[in-house]
Amino acid sequence: MNDLTQLAQAARELLGPAIPAGYTVIIAKAATCHPDRPGNTRGLCKSCYTLAHRNGTLAKHPCSRTIRTQADFVADYELLRSEGYTRHQIAERLGMRYTAVTTAYLNAVRAGLLTRDRTRAPRRAA
Ligand SMILES: [Zn+2]
Known part of the structure; x- marks a missing residue:
């Protein structure tokens, strides 16, 4: 559990x-600034987030998001794909949401760092 x-x-x-x-x-x-309020983006409550945004001090409250470089993503994706994992399974393995993996995959394809996923078995030469 x-x-x-x-x-x-x-x-x-x-x-x-x-x-x-x-x-x-x-x-x-709970928010880190006001534990009696629900935490929002960057662990702040809504009013503190709004205030920090207005004052330009959001940088003092870093995101807790996991940051993975594109090169790391490409390497991980290629390895898992070569082992036969589907994109859903790759998302699970990388601890990412499926939509985030798809976005990162499409960005990498556009940047020429990844080849497109094979959607069907390659044709045999006649
Ligand atoms: Zn607050």
């Missing part, structure tokens, strides 16, 4: 019968 499952179970135990029919419990990560 992972953390999220445990958290959802704990929330259901706490709120159980108090949750009216038709409502859903949404578990939001």
Whole structure:
């Protein structure tokens, strides 16, 4: 059981019968600036994010996003593809969403760093 499952179970135990029919419990990560508010982009609450954006101080609050260079992506993608993995499986292996892998793949193809995926078996020479 992972953390999220445990958290959802704990929330259901706490709120159980108090949750009216038709409502859903949404578990939001607490903001780092105001732990009583839900965290938004860069771990900030909405008002602190807006303020930092207006003041031009967003750089003080770096993204927690995993950064992978295009060269690393191309190398990983080529290796996994050569082992017969589908794009969905590659996304799973790289810990990326399918749409993110597709976007990175298309960018790499456009940049000439990757060849297109083979969509069917190559024709045999006659
Ligand atoms: Zn805040």
